[in-house]
Amino acid sequence: MQIEPFALERWFATHEADNLMLAESGIRPLDPTRFDLVPDDFGYVIPTGGDPDLRGRIGDRYDRAADEVLLTCGTQEANFVTFAALMGDHAVVVTPTYQSLHAIPEALGEVTRVELDAADGWRLDPDAVAEAIRPDTALVVLNNPNNPTGRIHDADTVRAVYEHAADAGAYLLCDEVYRPFAGADDGAVELPPPAASLGPYGVSTCGLSKGYGLAGLRFGWLAGPREVVEAAAQWKDYTTISPPAVSQRVAEQVLDPETEAEILAENRDLAARNRDLVGAFVDRHDLGWPDPETGVNAFIEVPDGFFGGQSFCERVVEECSVVLAPGEAFDQPDYFRLGFGDETAHLEEGLERLDGLLERHA
Template identity: 30%
Template sequence: MKISSRLSDVPPSGIREFFELVLNMDDVLSLGVGEPDFVTPWRIREAGIYSLETGYTSYTSNKGLLELRELIARELHDRYSISYDPDEEILITTGVSEGFDLAVRSVVDPGDEVVVFEPSYVSYDPCVKFSGGETRRIELDIDSGFVPSPDVIRENITEDTALMVINNPNNPTGSCLDFETAREISMISKEYDVPLLCDEIYSKLVYNGELHSPLDFDGMKDNCILLDGFSKSHAMTGWRIGYAAGPKEVISAMNKIHQYTMLCAPIVSQKAAVEAIENCENEVTEMVKEYNRRRRLVYGRFNRMGLRCSEPDGAFYVFPSIKKTGLSSEEFSKQLLEEEKVAVVPGTAFGSAGEGHIRCSYANSKEVLKEALDRIERFVSDKI
């Protein structure tokens, strides 16, 4: 049977392909999965259980529970001083991954270009291809701290540019936009009339000060689609609950696709998300404190073992350079797995700009992290 060329041109996920190897091995210490090691806080789980016990098993509005959208609107006003209409400008999605796909398909026509900064999350380029668009890659490096240069951004905007993707904090590098870069990106967006798709799923996992977003600046509400959710901040990956906020015409277009493909996010997850917003700030704060302790441990150890590492300001990843070993990212990752039974993700899973790097998640216990780092150091000492 013939397969669409849009699909045949997209390779399998570099992360999932690599971890098929891990499944066939015993006693592997994994620093590869981008998932909190915490269990969803009890208050949230209890709210989900109670919603089932009281009979909440039906569809919701395609847009999601109004109660949840109102809470999100209030939270976004507190964060950005922007007022979103919960009825027309917020959509509850089945995770941020669905939100990203909906947003791209809503604003990108075949032949349009989408600016993506690499290394980038593995779904970005495939979703652009599924929409018929073309990815215009801007490669970032460790010398810049993986933060884009406004001048380079301007050089890469063309008459075909339909969208610019901002992942802040970034997966896989952990980098965050500084104030000036966020301001410049907002100015470029308005100057060239290029809308932004801001994926801020790690927005609550920030360690060195506050998060600087293009949405912090005047006039950006109408030029930006914001994506966020509960997977990372509230350890709710399996609940599959996210949201999009943006201009009503874009949210309406996203909802049009959503209502034909997904209908609505699960009502149990939406009820749990209500509890997450209303009563779980303390639990999030404690998780962030623990991530920060692990961040300092892992960042410090990589630099001490001679692998240059840009300090991550957000998310729960480090992206050290392994160029000193003389191995490619894939060679390093496979040999480390075979010799020391530690799983990391080759940097090339996040685009060609990731070559010479590996991604390591510190969403794991300190005991596991220390043992994994000891093994990595032993492996590296034989190579450099």
């Protein structure tokens, strides 16, 4: 089995150590001292699928029971074990998206990509998904809200995609790691129902990395039909066995309703403030972008005079020591992704350096 190198991770590994990072896709990390970091003991978490009480609380978000949830090391592992469990001959993947969502099924079988329409604000046409589904399609894969565009596929779209998948007997795997960012379920942004709540073919993955500022915790989950969770758990026996004990201890606190509301409100405030700064930057230089509906990713057209995201981002690192993410990592060479989740002063410094570069090359 072969898998292509993870372009974004390799780009970060080359540049992130000594430069100002504006390519992170999550909010700035939380201070660990605000949590109790001590688990009951340092044995494996028993049962290995995760604490039943916490799984039950997460399951409530999807109208699912505790044994329809599996706790994992990040959303990445939740996606991986779901792919391993469900991938048959063929999957349909909506792109552009986070590379692992197409690279893993491409390593396991055949993938048909359905492209979001850039000219139409990166909207998804559910009929294009229907056309791509084949008799041997096992999975349809969506990322909602979407990385890198920051767009939210609405309820009608997600339901239509779910119905197309279910009619074909295929599961819909929806990576919803940016969902908590969008305001969880407090109405801050209108969100579709999570895929796992849509019916017997819906699977949701999520985690604490992006909206909560807890990427280093490596805590995530999948929720879905019991047979999917059981099959994914069989793969997890071979990957990480149980969720990390310290992470689960922290997750129990983070997902307490009061604490969660407090953390998400803090993080959403920071994201909104920073988004306005990026909006002003985009306007100043007359750049094109889909105004992100949520999250901290701005997917911006490469400025005139530069040839492709990769060469623009290389020039930016060389000339102003700022790391952006090249659109090529999403097979979109006309774009770059700018992450605006860090502290505002850090973002301001980075934008000022970019202003200088764009003025010099105007």
